[in-house]
Amino acid sequence: MLDRVSYHACIRYLERVLRLPVAEWLRGREHLNEKLRAEHCCACAGVPVAAVRQTILCPAVIRIILSDFDSVAVKFDGWVYIIRRGIVCTILTERMHDERTGRARPLKDFGRMEGRRNMAKTHRRMKARDRSRDRLEGAN
Secondary structure, eight states, X not given: OGGGBOHHHXXXXXXXXXXXXXXXXXXXXXXXXXXXXXXHHHHHHTXXXXXXXXXXXXXHHHHHHHHTXXXXXXXXXXEEEEEETTEEEXXXXXXXXXXXXXXXXXXXXXXXXXXXXXHHHHHHHHHHHXXXXXXXXXXX
């Protein structure tokens, strides 16, 4: 299952979640491939790559990977895990994700009762709209 986390995601986990100076560690190493850069960053951080990959594989991410979706963004614990074709390809902050998707602010979470009230209100409005349209059509 560890192969379902890309090396790029490991680097972004160290950089964004653990807030380590990854840019400094990689300075002058742009010619290395992603695997060697991830191994170098993990060595500088003093953790093995497998441990970082295991940490990224939280239960929510594992469920989405096993669900076999094509492209999904999983918000978990303040971070957004981008999963494409069953592989965690990168990790973003919620703000970065919202800016990329064009949302000015996060969606509002409704409770059960508030959701039911909103559905009833919408239903009443649509019912009234249908009645007024029927009256107009009947008059013609």
